Amino acid sequence: MKIEMFNVGWISSSAAIWRQGEDPNQRIRFPVPAYLLETERERILIDTGLHPAAVDDPQSYYERPEAGLFELRLERDITAQIDVGTLTHVVLTHLHFDHAGALALLPPSVPVFVQRSEWEGAHDEATVRRNFFYPRDYQALDDRNLVLLDGDHDLLGDGSVTLLLTPGHTPGHQSVKVGERLVLGGDVAHFSATLDDKRFPVFAEDFSAQARSVDRLRQLRDSGITVLPGHDPGVLRPGPLTT
Ligand SMILES: [Zn+2]
16 A cells, blocks of 8 residues: 655644643744555545645634634645545544544545544534534535444455554544554654653543553554554655655
8 A cells, every 4th residue: 555645835834732731832843744645445544634724714714713722734735735535535533623624625535534423423513513513524524425433443344554542632533554564643642752751732532531542553553553543743744655
């Protein structure tokens, strides 16, 4: 299987938002990755990255004042980096704007795989507020080929790509195991160090569930599997990945 990481853009903000205990005046800039998995027959996009219009003016695009806490910069949106016309699957690790934002730019016929608990949370007002979900990112999914999952899922039926339910950061966050040697962890851990220090962002659906999901991914890492963090600028490099 061919695996490639793309960087669709950058988020800059106070480091303390993303890693508890950091100096609030310290700023951090980190990449927003998306991944393409390709076999002879399948082209699977893992996360979509940012929507260009949201990057231009997040507060008016989302009609949410806190969207201005982040400075967004586009590298190139996902449609400029891959041929989205031949995708066979879209997997969303979760529904945050930096993962689901560009969904609206993808062909509506491609099936989109989301955990049911994520989808239900994204339609509950209190959960939406608590998780900083922006419904504009996923409202178009109502008319799409949406596949809701209840836990771990063998995506292609041959064990080559397994979606792992890793909740906590959001209600139904999922990570993606590719082959036997690689896990795309998503935002269970923003940084590689988070797998050991559990210094999470200041917000989460459920910190103790997130800690259990970290334990799950850390065990995989300790067994020799590469676990990629969600947004670690020191670790994530666009380009082909080997497993
Ligand atoms: Zn993220």
